[in-house]
Amino acid sequence: MTLTSPASYYRDTAKVRLADSPRQAGQQRYDVCVIGGGITGCSAALHLAERGYSVVLLEAHELGFGASGRSGGQILPGLGTEMTTVERALGRERARDIWEMSREAVRLTAELVEHHAIPCDLNWGYLHAAVKPRHVRELCEFQAYMARDYGYTALNWLEGDALRAHVVTDAYPGALYESEGGHLHPLNYTLGLARAAQQAGVTIHEHSPALAVRHGQPATVVTQQGEIVTDFIVVGANAYLGRLLPELEGRLMRAANYIVATEPLGDTRAAQVLPCNDALSDANFVLDYYRLSADKRLIYGGEVSYGGREPRGLRQRIDAKIARLFPLLKGVGIDYRWGGDVAITLNRAPDFGRLGNNVYYAQGYSGHGMALAGLAGKVLAETIAGQSERFDVFAAMPHRRFPGGERLRIPLLVLATNFYKLRDRF
Ligand SMILES: Cc1cc2nc3c(=O)[nH]c(=O)nc-3n(C[C@H](O)[C@H](O)[C@H](O)COP(=O)(O)OP(=O)(O)OC[C@H]3O[C@@H](n4cnc5c(N)ncnc54)[C@H](O)[C@@H]3O)c2cc1C
Numbered sequence: 001m002t003l004t005s006p007a008s009y010y011r012d013t014a015k016v017r018l019a020d021s022p023r024q025a026g027q028q029r030y031d032v033c034v035i036g037g038g039i040t041g042c043s044a045a046l047h048l049a050e051r052g053y054s055v056v057l058l059e060a061h062e063l064g065f066g067a068s069g070r071s072g073g074q075i076l077p078g079l080g081t082e083m084t085t086v087e088r089a090l091g092r093e094r095a096r097d098i099w100e101m102s103r104e105a106v107r108l109t110a111e112l113v114e115h116h117a118i119p120c121d122l123n124w125g126y127l128h129a130a131v132k133p134r135h136v137r138e139l140c141e142f143q144a145y146m147a148r149d150y151g152y153t154a155l156n157w158l159e160g161d162a163l164r165a166h167v168v169t170d171a172y173p174g175a176l177y178e179s180e181g182g183h184l185h186p187l188n189y190t191l192g193l194a195r196a197a198q199q200a201g202v203t204i205h206e207h208s209p210a211l212a213v214r215h216g217q218p219a220t221v222v223t224q225q226g227e228i229v230t231d232f233i234v235v236g237a238n239a240y241l242g243r244l245l246p247e248l249e250g251r252l253m254r255a256a257n258y259i260v261a262t263e264p265l266g267d268t269r270a271a272q273v274l275p276c277n278d279a280l281s282d283a284n285f286v287l288d289y290y291r292l293s294a295d296k297r298l299i300y301g302g303e304v305s306y307g308g309r310e311p312r313g314l315r316q317r318i319d320a321k322i323a324r325l326f327p328l329l330k331g332v333g334i335d336y337r338w339g340g341d342v343a344i345t346l347n348r349a350p351d352f353g354r355l356g357n358n359v360y361y362a363q364g365y366s367g368h369g370m371a372l373a374g375l376a377g378k379v380l381a382e383t384i385a386g387q388s389e390r391f392d393v394f395a396a397m398p399h400r401r402f403p404g405g406e407r408l409r410i411p412l413l414v415l416a417t418n419f420y421k422l423r424d425r426f
Contacts, residue, residue, distance in 0.1 A: 002313075005405055006012055006328045007290035007333070008069075008070060008187075008259075008261075008336055008338040009261040009293070009297070009299070009336040009338075010064075010069055010070065010185060010187035010188070010278060011069075011187065012336075013185065013293075013294075013295070013321060014187055014188060015119045015187075015188050015321055016118065016119065016188050016191035016192050016194075016380070017195075017266075017415045018063070018191065018194055018195050018198060018204070019198050019207040021059070021063070021198075021204040021205055022205060022206075023205055023207050023208050023222075023224075023225065024056075024058060024133045024208040024223045024225065024226055025206035025223075025226045026224040026225070026226045027226055027227055027228075027229065028226065028227075028228045028229070029055040029228075029229050029230070030054045030055060030056045030057060030203075030228060030229075030230050031048075031054045031055065031193035031211075031231050031232065032045075032048050032053050032054070032055045032228065032230060032231065032232045032233070032384060033055075033056050033057075033058065033219075033228045033230040033232070033234070034048075034055060034056070034057040034058070034060075034202075034233075034234045034236060035057075035058050035210045035221065035233065035234065035235050035236065035237055035244070036053065036057075036060075036066070036236035036238065036240070036319050037057055037058075037059030037062075037063040037064065037065070037066075037083050037190075037191060037194060037204065037206070037372035037407050038064065038065075038067060038068035038069070038236055038238060038369065038373065039068040039086065039189070039190055039236075039369065039374050039377065040068075040236030040238065040362050040363070040369075040376050040377050040380075041057055041059070041234065041236035041237075041375070041377070042057070042068075042190060042193035042194045042197055042237060042377065043061070043112075043193055043224040043373065043374045043375075043377025043378060043421065044234045044362075044376070044377035044380045044381055045057045045194075045197040045202040045204075045234075045377070046193055046196050046200055046202065046377065047377055047378045047380075047381035047382075048234075048381045048384060049197060049200035049201045049202045049203075049381075050200050050381075051381055051385050052193070053324050053381075053397070054201070054380060054382070055197075055201070055202045055203070056202070056203045056204075056205065056225065056228055056230075057194075057202055057203070057205070058205050058209070058221065058228075059204065059205070059206045059207075060207070060208070060210070060237075060240070061206070061207065062206050062207070063190060063191055063194045063204070063206060063324050064186075064190040064191055064194075065240075066237075066238060066239065066240045066340070066341070067238060067239060067341060067342060067343070067369065068186055068187070068189075068190040068369075068373065069186060069187040069190050069191075069340075070186070070187075070210060070259070070261060070311065070338055070339070070340030071115065071186040071340065071370055072183075072186075072289050072290075072291070072299065072301040072370075072423065073183045073184050073185060073186040073189075073279075073291065073292065073299070073370065074181070074182075074183050074277075074279045074289055075106055075109055075122075075126075075181060075182045075183060075184060075279075075371045076106070076126060076178070076181040076368065076370075076371060077099070077102040077103040077106050077180055077181070077371070078102050078179075078368065079098070079102060079348070079349055079350060079365075079366070079368055079372070080344070080348040080349070080350070080365055080366025080367050080368035080369075081347055081348035081349045083095050083098075083099055083146075083149075083150070083417070084097075085347055085348070085349060086098055088320040088351060089347075089349075089397055089398055090393075090396055092149070094393055094396065098393060098394065099150050099152070101375060101379075101393070101394075102371070102372060102375075102389065103152075103180065104375060105371040105372045105375035106180055106181070106182075106371045108371070108374050108375050108378065109122075109184075109189075109370075109371050109374050112196070113184070113192070113373060113416060114190075115196075116192055116193070116195070116196040117192075118136045118188065118189055118192025118193070118195075119185075119188055119191060119192070119402050120184040120185040120186075120188040120189040121184055121185050121188075121294040121342070122182060122183075122184040122189075123176075123182050123183055123249065123277050123279075124179065124180075124182040124287070125166070125177070125179065125181070125182060125183070125277065125279070126177070126178040126179075126180075126181025126182060126183075126275055126278055127158075127167060127175040127176070127177055127178075127278050127279070127280040127281075127315040128175055128176040128178065128280075128282075128283060129164055129167070129171075129172040129175040129280055129281070129283060130161050130173050130174050130175060131171070131172065131282050131283060131284055132173070133173065133215070135165065135173075135282075135284075136173050136174050137376050138283065139157070139175070139176050139283060140157060142155075142176070143155045143156075143176055143417070145156060149162060149335065150409070154179045155176045155177070155178050156176065156177045156179075157174060157176060158173075158175050158176075158177050159173065159174035159175075160172060160393075162379045163175055163215065164277070164406050165275060166274070166275065166276050166278050167274055167278070167280060168272050168274075168326070169273075169325045169326055170332065171324065171325050172282075175280070177278075181279065181288070182278075182279060182379045183278075183279035183291045184293070185293070185294065185301070186370060189370075190412065193374070202287045204219065205223075205364045207230040208223050208224070208291075209224070210223060210244060211223060211224065211244075212224070212244070213233060213245060213354070213359065215356055215359065217231070217357065217358060218230055218231050218358075219231075219232075219233055219358055219359065220317035220340060221233060231358060231360065232269045232359075232360070233359045233360070233382050234360050234361070234380050234384070235359065235360070235361035235362075235363070236361070236362060236363070236373070236376075236377070236380075237247075237251075237363070238309075238343045238364070238369070239252065239254045239255075239341035239343035239363075240341065241343075241363070245355065245359075245361075246354075247355050248346065248361065248363075249401075250401035250402055251345065251351055251363075251364065251399055251402075252343045252344065252351070252363060252364050253306070253343075253344050253345075253346075253399055253402050254290075254306070254341045254342070254343060254344075254347060255304045255305070255306055255341065255342045255344055256304065256306070256310070256339045256340070256341055256342075256369065257298065257301060257302070257303065257304055257339065257340060257341075257342050258301065258302070258303045258305075258310065258311075258314055258318075258337070258338070258339045259299060259301035259337070259338055259339070259340075260299075260300050260301075260315070260318050260334045260336065260337045261293065261297045261298070261299050261300075261301075261334070261335055261336040261337075262297050262298045262300070262322070262329070262333060262335065263294050263332060263333035263334070263335050264296050264297050264332055265292075265296045265297065265298060265329070265332070266296060267296060268323075269296075269329070270292055270296040272326075272328055273292070273326050273328075273329070273401060274290075274291070274292050277291075277292055279291035280289070282305060286302070286303075286304055287302065288300070288302035288321060289301050289302065290303065292339065296320065297335070298329065298332070300318060300321070300322055302318070302321070303317065303318070304342075310339060310364065314337075314408060315334065315337060318334075319334070321426045342366065342367045343363055343364045343365065344364065344366040344367065345364035345366055345399055346399065346400050346402055347397075347398075347399065347400075348366040349364075349366070349399070350362065350363070350365050350366070350369070350372060350376070350394060350397075351363050351364035351397075351399050352376065352379075352391060352394040352395045352397075353395050354395070357365045359378050360383060360384065360391075362376035362377075362379075362380060362394075363397075376394075379391050379394070382424065
């Protein structure tokens with residue numbers, strides 16, 4: 001487990017207050033037991049309760065402890081992999097279904113924020129920035145491909161002054177502006193979903209890890225001080241799953257990703273960086289991403305590591321990157337720094353599936369789950385209610401285990417990532 005504490009800028013600016021979520025104890029009976037208090041779990045619990053199920057949610061630590069409460073907060077349609085990966089596996093028609101569901105995931109995020117009055121500073125506008133000439137070609141090809149094959153026209157190419165109106169740097173030869181992308185405060189969004197779930201009748205137990213699952217009908221989830229007997233189990237534990245379900249081992253790799261929050265820049269400096277308050281990620285394979293917070297800090301993320309150790313010189317590298325992009329921020333104070341674990345699959349498509357008749361999981365968003373995890377929760381609820389068509393579209397995506405077994409998996413992934421990092425230089 002990555003030992004980086006979830007204490008972060010987000011915890012210090014959390015605004016959503018919940019009812020008590022005491023540790024689970026004793027024997028309880030529910031229709032559904034949800035494991036994991038991130039966006040997947042909270043959204044599943046909310047949508048199940050709205051359908052009339054009795055639902056309990058177990059969170060091993062605090063709500064939002066995992067990626068959902070630590071992320072860059074960038075909201076985008078699409079997956080962590082290219083749509084061509086999906087086309088190759090499932091064909092064009094299914095790929096289009098998945099693409100449209102990923103757009104629905106973005107709309108759903110906005111609807112949930114509005115409907116449940118979640119104070120998470122949702123803002124629209126997204127830039128996919130080219131760092132080198134190869135990226136210019138690739139991004140323009142991507143724009144044409146999405147318009148032609150998916151009818152998606154929310155991407156516009158910007159360069160020169162048009163680009164500088166969105167991001168004030170000379171570092172990028174151009175960028176695709178995406179009007180359907182945006183950003184929000186991820187912990188407040190997650191806590192807002194949890195609060196809505198509680199208001200819909202969900203019982204939440206924090207500091208209550210699920211220690212074992214006994215399959216059966218009903219199934220049993222064992223905790224430290226009790227157990228839950230349940231008709232269905234939903235697993236939304238993502239990179240933090242550990243060894244709870246041996247059937248899922250090897251399907252995910254944990255990669256730590258890191259973020260810093262600068263001191264507040266003030267309105268003037270913030271407007272000299274991101275005048276339209278867009279979010280941005282660059283087109284490298286190991287990409288950097290950033291945005292402004294509501295109090296005008298630069299929230300800058302990037303860098304990966306495997307095996308739970310923070311890379312050496314991380315802080316200096318991020319400082320240098322910020323100064324290179326925005327010379328006026330050279331020497332800017334860094335008030336917060338944190339990391340979190342991303343769950344990646346071998347093909348970087350999300351991994352939805354079932355174990356037996358009554359255990360469902362959605363995981364492995366590969367760094368692209370802020371919007372999709374919300375939809376996953378809704379689709380999991382539909383599935384338990386007997387409408388599994390949309391779940392089955394995702395679940396049809398074939399997934400292979402990471403090669404190398406327990407000992408060699410991480411070294412092999414480091415090797416592959418280093419190859420791509422090297423490629424990012426050219
Ligand atoms: C640093 C970072 C930056 C990111 N930035 C972005 C971004 O900008 N945009 C984007 O789209 N995606 C981003 N992601 C990915 C995104 O945050 C995730 O895909 C998404 O939040 C996954 O949500 P989840 O609910 O499935 O998992 P998580 O939020 O990880 O939640 C899983 C929860 O399960 C709990 N749990 C685990 N085991 C048990 C158990 N046995 N019993 C009870 N509870 C358990 C954990 O404590 C955890 O709280 C980022 C991820 C990281 C780490």
